[in-house]
Amino acid sequence: MRSVAGRGRRGKKRRVLGEPTVVSAEELQLMGLDAKVELIRALVPLGLKAAKQLLDDEGTELVGPRYGREGGQPGLARHGSNRSSVRLAGQRVPLAVPRVRNLAEGKEVPLASLQALRAAPGSVDETLLRRVLYGLSCHDYEAAAAAVPGSIGLSASTVSRQFIEASSAELRKLQERDLSGLDVVALVLDGKGFAQDTMVTALGITMEGKKVVLGVVQASTENAAVLTPFLRSLLDRGLNIAQGVLVVLDGGKGLRAAVRQALGEKAVVQRCQWHKRENVVDHLSKSEQAWWRKRLQRAYERPTYQEAQTAFEEIRRDLEERNLSAAGSLDEGLEETLTLHRLGVFPLLGISLKTTNCLESIFSQVEKRTGRVCHWRNSSQKHRWLATALLDIEPRLRRIRGYQHLPRLRRAIQQELSRPGSEAQSAGEAEGKEVA
Known part of the structure; x- marks a missing residue:
């Protein structure tokens, strides 16, 4: 035991953060202007x-x-x-x-x-941007920033103007980034509340399993009139869905209608199982919710489409006797919550794509960066903060679990779309008629 502990201590002392770089006078003379700066x-x-x-x-x-x-x-x-x-x-x-x-x-x-x-004017000050984004207020910036004797331009108003300029550049970067180089197989759509408004974010999942923020728009998930142009703008910026795409979303009818209108038959919809489960149990009394929540979850965890269907038929019969409203809530859009089961990839990719948790976890990180904002003044401020936070988080995002099976998901989507009268298309048409 003593030798193991000793080796651990020696190993810890050898930990370094890379070799230091020494620049000679000759190398300094050969450097370009930007490198010297x-x-x-x-x-x-x-x-x-x-x-x-x-x-x-x-x-x-x-x-x-x-x-x-x-x-x-x-x-x-x-x-x-x-x-x-x-x-x-x-x-x-x-x-x-x-x-x-x-x-x-x-x-x-x-x-x-x-x-x-x-x-140059208009350039982004990364240091100031990160400090304010991570919680350093404009009023405290002068006292908390690394002091350089004689420095100027650290007043609250100056810091605020520089942050607005820097965050505006981040918003433009997000809204104008070229999407033509992305091979997206899944698209996750969900909204986050800012004050009394909702900001809907589109997250792309590439064939390598990487998560890429595609864009944001200020609208509720029920507002198809705003969400449809937003999704079409992603296509205008180069998003390629010619091979089909799995769209994961909550139960908002406006968002579902926007997907149908903007993406057409190239989209196969997977509705969030978590939202469906909570919508059903909300109709039940508090004392019953925990038991029914577990039963619904067990049904969703069935590995095959037939087994899941059988389990939900039993639940529906029991709910009809217990609470007709809950049974009606279960029937609404149930088929689209079983899309991964129907495609035959639920055991492989269900943990990552059965809910909108890919975005929910990102929103929790956004909250850490925006939670200290006490007063949201206007729409521009909400867009700038959200875009800056998302671009700051994006490089740290891990690939989804089961990304090795995404090629199989794409093949299943293509088979689903090529099948005339597929259940996915029928569900989309029925949803569109209901919204109309």
Whole structure:
């Protein structure tokens, strides 16, 4: 036992976060401008001195050495200095910048290194964006951020403006990203409440099992008039469903109608089993709900379509005697909750695609990032925060469980769609008539 513990301690001491990178003076000279700027920003204590040296070197390259008569470009001359600022560690720091003037044209010559150090207008400040997204308020930013002596631009209003600019860029990135390179086999649709509104999110599942956020729209799951154009916009951005797609959604009739109108016969719908189960037990008394919930869950866990159908027929007969409203709720859309059973892939992919939990777990992470917002002022704010949170979460998402069987799911979808009068198509047509 002692030797095992000793080996564990030695192993822990050897843990390192990668080898440190040492940059020589020769390598620094060969670096491009962008690489030098990033290196300077990472070394805040030396950043100001290095930034000043970088600006002076560019001035010398343009007009030659100070008080010298040789070197530099013809027609350019020094013109004193000007108070400006550069961005280091996410903060603006004042700095005296040399001025260069074109004597022939009578105008200022901009310094490329200054533009890079200041960051061009409209660029996203990743440091500030992450700090505010992870819970640092605009009013506390100046006290909590890594301080650089003499830094400016840390007031609450300035931080707020920069966050709005950065989060707006994230929203545009999400809304305009090209979807043509994605091989999507499943689409999960669900809504999250923001104040008194609902934001519907579309999550794509690729053939490799990766989760990709496709877009968001402000609408309830009952609003087909808004959701239909939203789904069509995904197709306009390149989403390819020519080989068919499994659409996992809750019981919202508007969302179901939007899928039928926008995606047509290329969509095979799997309604969320969790939502169906809860809708049924809500009609029963509190004392009965736990027992019926377990019984419904056992029926859904049957491995084959025939076994699940038989189990639900028994449940329906018992519910008709107990509560007709609950029996009616069970009948409504039951067939679409058994789509994975009918396709023959429930034992392989049911754990991942029988509910909208793929999105629910993401929404719980979104809540950690947006839960501290006390006042939602407008729709733009909701879109910006949600898009920023989703894009921040997306790289950390794991592949769905059972992703190795997604090719089998695609083959089953294609067989289902090629079968005339399939149950999926009949269910979609019946749902469309009911909504109409």
